[in-house]
Amino acid sequence: MGNWIENEGLSIFVILVWLGLNVFLFIWFYGVYNNGEEFFYTRKLLGFALPLARAPAACLNFNCMLILLPVCRNLLSFLRGSSACCSTRIRRQLDRNLTFHKLVAWMIALHTAIHTIAHLFNVEWCVNARVNNSDNYSIALSNLGDNPGESYLNFARRRIKNPEGGLYVAVTLLAGITGIVITLCLILIITSSTKTIRRSYFEVFWYTHHLFVIFFIGLAIHGAERIVRGQTAASRLEHNYKVCADNISQWGKIPDCPIPQFSGNPPMTWKWIVGPMFLYLCERLVRFWRSQQKVVITKVVTHPFKTIELQMKKKGFKMEVGQYIFVKCPKVSSLEWHPFTLTSAPEEDFFSIHIRIVGDWTEGLFNACGCDKQEFQDAWKLPKIAVDGPFGTASEDVFSYEVVMLVGAGIGVTPFASILKSVWYKYCNNATNLRLKKIYFYWLCRDTHAFEWFADLLQLLETQMQERNNAGFLSYNIYLTGWDESQANHFAVHHDEEKDVITGLKQKTLYGRPNWDNEFKTIASQHPNTRIGVFLCGPEALAETLSKQCISNSESGPRGVHFIFNKENF
Amino acid sequence: MGQIEWAMWANEQALASGLILIMGGIVATAGQFTKWYFGAYSIGAGVFVCLLEYPRGKRRKGSTMERCGQKYMTKVVKVFGPLSRNYYIRAFLHLGLSVPAGFLLATILGTACLAIASSIYLLAAYHGEQWIPIEPQPKERPQVGGTIKQPPSNPPPRPPAEARKKPSEEEEAAGAVGVSGGPQENPVPVIDEVV
Numbered sequence: 001m002g003n004w005i006e007n008e009g010l011s012i013f014v015i016l017v018w019l020g021l022n023v024f025l026f027i028w029f030y031g032v033y034n035n036g037e038e039f040f041y042t043r044k045l046l047g048f049a050l051p052l053a054r055a056p057a058a059c060l061n062f063n064c065m066l067i068l069l070p071v072c073r074n075l076l077s078f079l080r081g082s083s084a085c086c087s088t089r090i091r092r093q094l095d096r097n098l099t100f101h102k103l104v105a106w107m108i109a110l111h112t113a114i115h116t117i118a119h120l121f122n123v124e125w126c127v128n129a130r131v132n133n134s135d136n137y138s139i140a141l142s143n144l145g146d147n148p149g150e151s152y153l154n155f156a157r158r159r160i161k162n163p164e165g166g167l168y169v170a171v172t173l174l175a176g177i178t179g180i181v182i183t184l185c186l187i188l189i190i191t192s193s194t195k196t197i198r199r200s201y202f203e204v205f206w207y208t209h210h211l212f213v214i215f216f217i218g219l220a221i222h223g224a225e226r227i228v229r230g231q232t233a234a235s236r237l238e239h240n241y242k243v244c245a246d247n248i249s250q251w252g253k254i255p256d257c258p259i260p261q262f263s264g265n266p267p268m269t270w271k272w273i274v275g276p277m278f279l280y281l282c283e284r285l286v287r288f289w290r291s292q293q294k295v296v297i298t299k300v301v302t303h304p305f306k307t308i309e310l311q312m313k314k315k316g317f318k319m320e321v322g323q324y325i326f327v328k329c330p331k332v333s334s335l336e337w338h339p340f341t342l343t344s345a346p347e348e349d350f351f352s353i354h355i356r357i358v359g360d361w362t363e364g365l366f367n368a369c370g371c372d373k374q375e376f377q378d379a380w381k382l383p384k385i386a387v388d389g390p391f392g393t394a395s396e397d398v399f400s401y402e403v404v405m406l407v408g409a410g411i412g413v414t415p416f417a418s419i420l421k422s423v424w425y426k427y428c429n430n431a432t433n434l435r436l437k438k439i440y441f442y443w444l445c446r447d448t449h450a451f452e453w454f455a456d457l458l459q460l461l462e463t464q465m466q467e468r469n470n471a472g473f474l475s476y477n478i479y480l481t482g483w484d485e486s487q488a489n490h491f492a493v494h495h496d497e498e499k500d501v502i503t504g505l506k507q508k509t510l511y512g513r514p515n516w517d518n519e520f521k522t523i524a525s526q527h528p529n530t531r532i533g534v535f536l537c538g539p540e541a542l543a544e545t546l547s548k549q550c551i552s553n554s555e556s557g558p559r560g561v562h563f564i565f566n567k568e569n570f
Numbered sequence: 571m572g573q574i575e576w577a578m579w580a581n582e583q584a585l586a587s588g589l590i591l592i593m594g595g596i597v598a599t600a601g602q603f604t605k606w607y608f609g610a611y612s613i614g615a616g617v618f619v620c621l622l623e624y625p626r627g628k629r630r631k632g633s634t635m636e637r638c639g640q641k642y643m644t645k646v647v648k649v650f651g652p653l654s655r656n657y658y659i660r661a662f663l664h665l666g667l668s669v670p671a672g673f674l675l676a677t678i679l680g681t682a683c684l685a686i687a688s689s690i691y692l693l694a695a696y697h698g699e700q701w702i703p704i705e706p707q708p709k710e711r712p713q714v715g716g717t718i719k720q721p722p723s724n725p726p727p728r729p730p731a732e733a734r735k736k737p738s739e740e741e742e743a744a745g746a747v748g749v750s751g752g753p754q755e756n757p758v759p760v761i762d763e764v765v
Binding site for chain 1: 575578579582583590597598601603604605608626629635673674675676678679682686
């Protein structure tokens, strides 16, 4: 009965390919260092710790290359736009960019841990061998490099005992210093990116995340000192370990076994990361250039319950429904960019956003726009704004379905404001060409104050639909999820009136939460054999509920009703 | 950044530091590194820090997401009173705990992380933040019939509000749902029925 593959298949495939590549790289490079002839003597010194350090290093190269790509918003937007030929499914994958970014980050953390632990063993054993606190073979190997004409195998050259020896190595070798610094950066980035910090103190998250610059620079030069040593090819021609391994005391004294020469691997990491670093640099330049374009605020409207609407104009600004923009107000903060969904339709000659005043930056914006003052503000007093975007989200795909279910929780209704307005414009212009035939709209709201600006829009649509004798086109349900007894009494009395007592709309407000199972089943029965898009902008818990409902109410064959779930989040 | 509660970040950082101390300590002890007893100390210190930092403090504004199962540790941490409430004490405690781990390479990362957590706590303490335990709210059990002071004096069907001698405004709006207040004259004698 369920059609899980339809909804999740491509994502699972991408993740499996990525995991597979990780496993492959790990095993491959473990093999290279575990079996490679040039590392025979290195293995004598370091044992399993050599391949155990190099294998995660390869995976780290791979993942550090990948991590910058999902956050190149403009690049992704470009890919989305240019894949108009490709199916909706491909574009939906690009919505999951942040999830992928986080997955790759966790993989980096895991491999960093393995890499660090292996190197701790390396350092301990190398230093011990140097101070004659090890087996004779290792001690002899470590002495290589002391005499002129020899190249070293053991990177600990000074004879200092552990634990000071290990600490000395860590702070004098480039790999040690960069290793400690970039691991610290990684830890700080991770602790400031937890959900609590990200949702509540965005600035801490954003600024700390910029430590990634130090991370990448350190990563690029981490291997520059070439301390992972292997026997050189030239040396292997003269000195074959199969012959000479057991008579180390004879090396240099017999013609068969000259002293082996060692060299370090050239650093490889930069080859992996230079491409994405360049792409990310371009991304930031594009963002900067876009932000320099002039944006004019044409109108500021204050709505109840601490919401303001900013209407703006920018030359050459093109948007599609449900997209979002990043906004910067230098007067409030010169560095912070904050995302907001566009609430205007593409058909309008301005673009607008509705902002809820919840934190420092939004309050600063509120004051900068003069919303706290009663008298009329002159246009020139309005602050300068920089805009980056618009960036695509799942809502753009609304028009490619015949039937859609739109679910917005609280302030999450904003992308749907844009969609509904656009629907109205399209309907006015040319109703017959519109593929979209039916919209089921669900708005879940905790309290009644937030209705006002959106209720106006719904009222307008309601009238329009009635005038064109297509009142059934848009079916909306507003659920008041938080209500108390006195409100309930009030509703009960006015139940029979024509217009809803809260919104003034003809369709009545419903109380409590919707019974999703019923809703889905009713819609499925009314639209058999259709692909129905389900769009949500709201909390995680609701996303899970709807996702499950989509899967369980979709029929498994290619014919039959299919619910496709799309989620938007920041 | 006026609204930042630094303690929230310091808490995440300290918890991570605890885990790193434990990991580094296990490596040093299991690998029997030189002076591995510093590693053993690091494990102990790491466990202590993790237990101390696991219960999240209550935020000043808004609701706080509790960590899974943190209420048990909340009780323990609360017992120490001002020692656990005050962030200056916590900052210096973490700084002190981090020093011995700095003697081994395996655990020095834990030292660095815990020292950073300590400095963020110092910043939090400077801003006057405090650790407030998240107490479970006593659930208000709706008392069945708690608001009913007297049994209804009129049996159903009851006459509309206008007919009653003392109509209250609430009853008008509610449509006679709820309880009448005050003694009334019964037009019909009340018979007590056992339901």
